[in-house]
Amino acid sequence: MEKEVDYDRVEYATNRNLENDEGEETGHIKMFSYDNxxxxxxxxxxxxxxxxxxxxxxxSRPWWIECPECERSTNVFRIKDAHERKVKDRGDTEDVDLDEV
Ligand SMILES: [Zn+2]
Structure with missing residues (x-):
């Protein structure tokens, strides 16, 4: 299922791959909120x-979402915060994962 996102109203959105313990991008999350x-x-x-x-x-952060299948929790950090930090500090930008929404 694909939920329709109303980007005019959205306060927060992320769409990114998630890494497993080996650092392989085997997971994915799409998350959004209209009111945070x-x-x-x-x-x-x-x-x-x-x-x-x-x-x-x-x-409050950090946010953890637990998988109902294996019961492991994944930390979902806010990509927009990372982006804002990058704008403020143009020094180290290599690991910043930009929010493509
Ligand atoms: Zn799982």
Whole structure:
């Protein structure tokens, strides 16, 4: 399923690959929120490759989403924050993962 995202209203969105313990990009997450409280996400677990979708109220960071299949949690950090840091500090930009939304 593909949830329609209204980008005029969206406050937060990310769409990125997730790495497993070996650093291989076997997982993926697409997540967005209209109010920075309730987050919708579609995720492929990088550890067991189980795909699931859900909505969850996430409080303060760091955010962890638990896979219902293997029960391992994945940290979802805010890509926009990384982007803002990059803009402020143009020194080290190599590992910054830009939000393509
Ligand atoms: Zn899993």
């Amino acid at each position: 409280e309730l987050f919708f996400f579609e995720m492929t677990c990088p550890y067991c490759e189980h795909s699931f979708e859900d909505e969850e109220e996430l409080g």
